[in-house]
Amino acid sequence: MSLLEVEDLHASAGGREIVRGVDLRVAGGEVHVVMGPNGSGKSTLAHALMGRPGTTVTSGSIRVDGTELVGLPAWRRARAGLFLALQQPIEVPGVLVEAALEEAVGEDAAGEVPRRLREEAGAIGFDERFLQRALNVDLSGGERKRNEVVQLGVLRPKFAVLDEIDSGLDVDAVRAVARRIERATSEWGLGVLAVTHFHRLLRELRADRVHVLVGGRLVASGGPELAEELERTGYGAYGAEEGAA
Amino acid sequence: MSAFGPERAVALGGPAWLRQRRSDAADELAVMPMPSEKEELWRYTPIEELHLDDYAPRPSPGSDPASDEADRALGAAYVQGLAADLPARAALVATIDGRPVSVERSALLGPVRVGGLDVLGTEEGVLGGVLAGGDALVRLNDAFHPDVVVVDVPEHAVLDAPIVIVHWCTAGLSTQGSGDGAQTDARAPACFPRTVVRLGAGSSAQVVEVVAGAPGAGRGLVVPITELSAGDGAQLSYAALQVLGTEVWHVSRLAAVAGRDATLRTFTVGLGGAYDRSRTDALADGPGSRTELRSAYLGTGSQVHDVRTLQDHAAPRTTSDLLCKGAVAQRSRSVYSGLIRVRRGAVRTNAFQTNHNLVLDEGAHADSVPNLDIEENDVRCSHASTVGPVDEDQRYYLESRGIPPSRAEQLIVLGFFDDIVQRSPVPALVGRLRREVVRRLAAVSSEDG
Numbered sequence: 291m292s293l294l295e296v297e298d299l300h301a302s303a304g305g306r307e308i309v310r311g312v313d314l315r316v317a318g319g320e321v322h323v324v325m326g327p328n329g330s331g332k333s334t335l336a337h338a339l340m341g342r343p344g345t346t347v348t349s350g351s352i353r354v355d356g357t358e359l360v361g362l363p364a365w366r367r368a369r370a371g372l373f374l375a376l377q378q379p380i381e382v383p384g385v386l387v388e389a390a391l392e393e394a395v396g397e398d399a400a401g402e403v404p405r406r407l408r409e410e411a412g413a414i415g416f417d418e419r420f421l422q423r424a425l426n427v428d429l430s431g432g433e434r435k436r437n438e439v440v441q442l443g444v445l446r447p448k449f450a451v452l453d454e455i456d457s458g459l460d461v462d463a464v465r466a467v468a469r470r471i472e473r474a475t476s477e478w479g480l481g482v483l484a485v486t487h488f489h490r491l492l493r494e495l496r497a498d499r500v501h502v503l504v505g506g507r508l509v510a511s512g513g514p515e516l517a518e519e520l521e522r523t524g525y526g527a528y529g530a531e532e533g534a535a
Numbered sequence: 536m537s538a539f540g541p542e543r544a545v546a547l548g549g550p551a552w553l554r555q556r557r558s559d560a561a562d563e564l565a566v567m568p569m570p571s572e573k574e575e576l577w578r579y580t581p582i583e584e585l586h587l588d589d590y591a592p593r594p595s596p597g598s599d600p601a602s603d604e605a606d607r608a609l610g611a612a613y614v615q616g617l618a619a620d621l622p623a624r625a626a627l628v629a630t631i632d633g634r635p636v637s638v639e640r641s642a643l644l645g646p647v648r649v650g651g652l653d654v655l656g657t658e659e660g661v662l663g664g665v666l667a668g669g670d671a672l673v674r675l676n677d678a679f680h681p682d683v684v685v686v687d688v689p690e691h692a693v694l695d696a697p698i699v700i701v702h703w704c705t706a707g708l709s710t711q712g713s714g715d716g717a718q719t720d721a722r723a724p725a726c727f728p729r730t731v732v733r734l735g736a737g738s739s740a741q742v743v744e745v746v747a748g749a750p751g752a753g754r755g756l757v758v759p760i761t762e763l764s765a766g767d768g769a770q771l772s773y774a775a776l777q778v779l780g781t782e783v784w785h786v787s788r789l790a791a792v793a794g795r796d797a798t799l800r801t802f803t804v805g806l807g808g809a810y811d812r813s814r815t816d817a818l819a820d821g822p823g824s825r826t827e828l829r830s831a832y833l834g835t836g837s838q839v840h841d842v843r844t845l846q847d848h849a850a851p852r853t854t855s856d857l858l859c860k861g862a863v864a865q866r867s868r869s870v871y872s873g874l875i876r877v878r879r880g881a882v883r884t885n886a887f888q889t890n891h892n893l894v895l896d897e898g899a900h901a902d903s904v905p906n907l908d909i910e911e912n913d914v915r916c917s918h919a920s921t922v923g924p925v926d927e928d929q930r931y932y933l934e935s936r937g938i939p940p941s942r943a944e945q946l947i948v949l950g951f952f953d954d955i956v957q958r959s960p961v962p963a964l965v966g967r968l969r970r971e972v973v974r975r976l977a978a979v980s981s982e983d984g
């Protein structure tokens with residue numbers, strides 16, 4: 291079984307330390323959820339894991355099955371089995387999702403990509419004609435998120451960091467996406483680290499652990515019931531001010 | 536001594552009106568200054584490095600038949616390859632050094648006339664109707680174009696398949712004579728393709744013009760002029776591809792005019808050449824007319840690409856939309872300079888101009904110069920331009936899918952071109968354009984560390 295281990299991770303962006311000591315252990319097949327107020331560092335954590343240039347890991351360790359990812363460029367982390375669904379997927383004019391994924395999986399598997407894309411699109415009710423558009427260009431917010439899930443399904447990584455995959459999705463799409471990801475946890479043992487603001491994602495996606503990120507630190511962890519509680523009570527109890535990070 | 540004297544121009548022959556036109560142009564040329572970098576229209580260009588004495592016009596009366604044979608074979612092979620890429624075509628005209636050597640007409644042509652000057656019969660004055668005036672380089676073409684490729688579309692004729700014109704231009708030093716008396720001419724060939732496309736009212740047609748030469752053949756000068764006119768309500772789609780060798784200078788003019796409610800689309804793609812200039816002047820002359828200008832260039836090595844555009848509005852309710860995209864790699868550079876001109880009376884004009892440049896290497900450089908000249912109040916004009924390296928976020932996004940940076944960059948650059956190539960006014964050319972870009976990008980790609 292695969293293992294994603296994050297140890298005492300510190301990361302800064304724009305000259306500021308934003309992630310200030312995060313520890314996580316996600317096993318293949320598990321679903322971990324990160325919740326936290328706006329600006330608490332969730333996306334920065336996600337980018338630190340994926341290796342975005344400009345997000346600097348100042349100390350700590352990120353390992354997938356024992357392989358140290360800190361210091362590796364993003365593409366090598368992807369090849370080590372990590373995937374990030376971005377909170378705001380980037381527009382890449384003129385590049386079709388099919389072309390990008392064929393490149394990503396390499397020559398031997400490229401032939402399978404068109405069929406796999408159609409399957410994955412079908413699984414979440416994503417209209418196939420969107421696959422003919424350049425990456426994220428002329429797609430609505432929700433369509434972009436679904437496009438990320440389609441790519442996840444084709445690439446079959448060991449671990450997926452989902453940064454607010456549910457934001458912008460309509461209720462039916464949230465259900466379809468949650469189901470697809472849930473199925474992936476058993477289908478190939480996908481481990482999930484899902485950042486979300488909403489408990490509804492977890493109706494169909496069974497969470498093993500819920501973590502609370504405030505001020506760049508995990509201040510609490512618990513079972514799925516924690517997500518429900520947070521949605522009712524907010525983050526005040528965890529030292530976050532009302533309406534601010 | 537210049538090889539561009541009046542006697543040599545007149546010796547090219549043709550009907551009396553054309554010989555007169557040639558000789559007038561050569562006389563004017565003799566007293567005209569060559570363009571200078573001090574002129575706004577030639578700013579940022581190496582034009583002052585052009586010395587006519589280094590060139591001699593092709594075809595020349597005494598050119599060696601053997602070398603002509605070799606040129607012919609190379610040109611024919613190129614034309615065949617292109618023809619295979621454009622199987623559904625209405626006609627295919629091939630010229631060598633501006634002189635038609637083959638004209639293939641299909642049944643799709645219907646009443647459309649395509650061919651050399653001979654298709655015009657006794658008609659005079661087919662030239663200069665759209666491109667009037669001009670500088671020394673225009674005169675040079677006026678004096679030395681050996682023939683004219685004519686596309687004449689009668690009123691209300693509708694052509695769905697493209698008419699394809701290929702100009703094969705020879706380059707490199709040639710051998711004159713044979714045997715012991717053979718000597719190499721120190722002057723590189725200069726060639727002057729000339730094309731006229733006329734669409735009658737209510738007609739529609741697509742025209743592809745390719746200017747090509749053997750890669751690595753050596754120096755040369757190619758100065759093509761194409762005049763396009765779309766009559767009232769006509770729809771003209773035109774695409775030009777330049778794939779000359781990288782030592783050849785290419786200085787082209789495309790002049791276009793759209794009549795009332797006509798739509799005129801142009802796409803110029805510059806890939807070859809040492810100095811590659813394409814100037815497109817599009818006049819929205821009739822009320823309600825629309826012009827769409829597209830240009831793309833890719834610079835490698837030490838190439839200079841230079842795109843000049845004029846969106847000229849002379850009538851009410853006219854629209855022009857320009858999109859120009861280019862990338863410069865290695866030590867190459869590019870200039871884009873475009874003017875939107877709204878003349879008095881051209882009320883309710885809409886004019887848009889967008890230029891995007893990717894600078895792929897530190898040694899490369901791109902200049903972008905948008906200009907407006909607006910004499911009317913009730914108009915809507917906008918321009919936007921960007922110059923910069925490949926977007927970091929785009930690269931990161933692709934990398935996060937497992938794509939190494941150099942391949943990610945290639946995909947992004949190819950996508951940058953695809954974005955404009957897919958909108959080619961002549962859809963049949965998309966595949967060919969794409970392959971030309973892919974091949975050149977592959978040649979400049981770097982390895983991943």
Ligand SMILES: Nc1ncnc2c1ncn2[C@@H]1O[C@H](COP(=O)(O)OP(=O)(O)OP(=O)(O)O)[C@@H](O)[C@H]1O
Nearest residue numbers: 303304305306308327328329330331332333334335
């Ligand atoms: N490149 C940067 N330069 C400066 N500050 C940054 C940079 N990136 C993020 N920040 C700041 O770091 C903090 C955390 O940002 P981050 O995007 O990680 O928050 P988040 O928890 O994902 O918030 P949200 O719930 O709104 O998505 C914010 O205050 C943000 O303004």
Ligand SMILES: [Mg+2]
Nearest residue numbers: 332333334377
């Ligand atoms: Mg965020």
